[in-house]
Amino acid sequence: MFAVKKMTKFISLNIIAVFSICSCYSQENIPKKHSKIYLGIGSVFSSFQDTKFSNSRYSGNGEFYELGLENRKNDIWGLHFYYYNTNEQTNTHNKGLASINNYNFSIKYLKPLSSKKIECVYLGIKWDLIDIYSRSVAGLYNNSTYSMFASNLKVVGIYSKRLTTYFKLDTSVEMQLANFIYESSSFGFGIPQEKLVNGEFEYQVDDDDPLFESFENRLFWDYFNLSTNVKVHYKKRWTLSYMWNIQRSRVVKKYPLTRGYNSLSLIYNIKNK
């Protein structure tokens, strides 16, 4: 699995190298408009550490799928869905294979800050309407499942540049501002920490309890979520995308939960006008 990670980084390095070389020579005009529907498939390498229970780091690779649409005129707006599944293992023992699933559906809207002949900078917001992460560890009982349901509001910046006649580059960074989240992990086990601290644990959960009873609002200093993305577009149909995401939450002081992933996907633009 470490080989996959190395490969991912190697390819990313190549992407950047291509970009670097091309950016020195490119002088093409960037197209002002496009409207695309795309579908992507690739591989992902994910990592996890929950220091409430262990400092053991878990990591592993799996599949990555994405689809979406993007409309770029003067502004950019788009819809994006991704799903990945990985199996993680720690390198200190062979117990507790973890199966991870992450679903994310987001919308974004950005306005141009600067629009030059061959490059543009955009700034806007992205809203992960649904971000669902679940992790199931074999061999455990009460602590076998960690789950997170969230809706995240992020600020996003994109730097877009035409490299050559055939190549174009989009580089973006996203930083979460706030989210509305349910996180199952408490200091002890799978009940939200807030619920325990407030003395709200109960054995009988009524059907008429509010749907979002265990959700809470967290600002960026309580829940750190950062993503970067490098996309190299080739002609109208193909894009190579590398994405890195890190998330860090802390329901108990000094006991952070850190997770992240690196994905590399090949995207086919079903429609690109």
Add this chain to the structure above:
Amino acid sequence: MNNKYNLLCFGISLVSLFGCEKILMKPSPKTDNVSIFEEYWKIVDEKFSMFNDPNKKIDKENLYKTNRALVDNSISKDSLFSVLGYVVTALKDGHSYIVNEDETRYKGYINIEGKNNLSQSVVNENYFTKASKTEGKVLKYEILKDINIGFIECRSFNEEINDDMMDAVLSDLKNTKGIILDVRGNIGGFTDSSVTMARHFTATKVHVGYENFKTGPKPNDLSRSEIYLKPTDGVPYLKPLMVLMDRDCFSATSTLISHLNPLVNVTFVGAKTSGGSGYPADGFLANGWYWSLSVSEFIDWEGRRLDNGFEPDIPVDLDDNFPEKDEIIERAIAEILK
């Protein structure tokens, strides 16, 4: 300007390349003997919720010092495992245990007190007939012939018991004089199942006690949640209920007993239970050994710590001189027919 953006782009790209999330992670733990002992002790020290229980008489400082002195990096894995075994045994808690790669297990509590108070063959031969019914995988019931008393057997909560199942059972038993609920030998399972069962025997919301949860690493990082039994929307049964119990009643069965205890129509017959009131958390040490620990403690409405077992209202043991009889069931029948 162009150069600035190029620089920005490079910066982001470099973050992508080298910005591995592991930068923000703590270093991986070591797996030598001393590190494993220290890792386990940290978990016990921070997570175990019952150090304050005076009945357990745990001298935490001494427990650490004594066992730490036995560990260095020259001792064998088996010896290290034995030391961790001493630690978990001293916790005197049935939900606390440690398991190594050979599936060898040290447990915080082994119930060797009391006697065996259940003979399943006697129950099958004398109290169940061909007319007995089942609901789900763990509920078996019947109306005892001639005396019109309902008899429900539940030997495990490891399977779902839902309201529909209880409604079906209690609808069949609604015209009986009383019910005997036999949970002897039931070592627990899902608390959802046991609480769902309990809620059919009350008409009002009842305070049953409180649960202390460990919410942080310090000894007093404990929260208190008041626990209530809320009545079912389905079929209730409010006539006399005799709950048969024994030394094997544990965990989710203790939860059932604690939830039924405040109800005036409920009487407990048999022998003292084993406890297991805390919620267990579990995980793996850095070397792959599995650990489980209680991270909560239930204290009932009368201030009793149920982890030390629950005494019956009417203590009865099986009489070894009459192996064909079940004196506990007979006593429960007599109580209903009084």
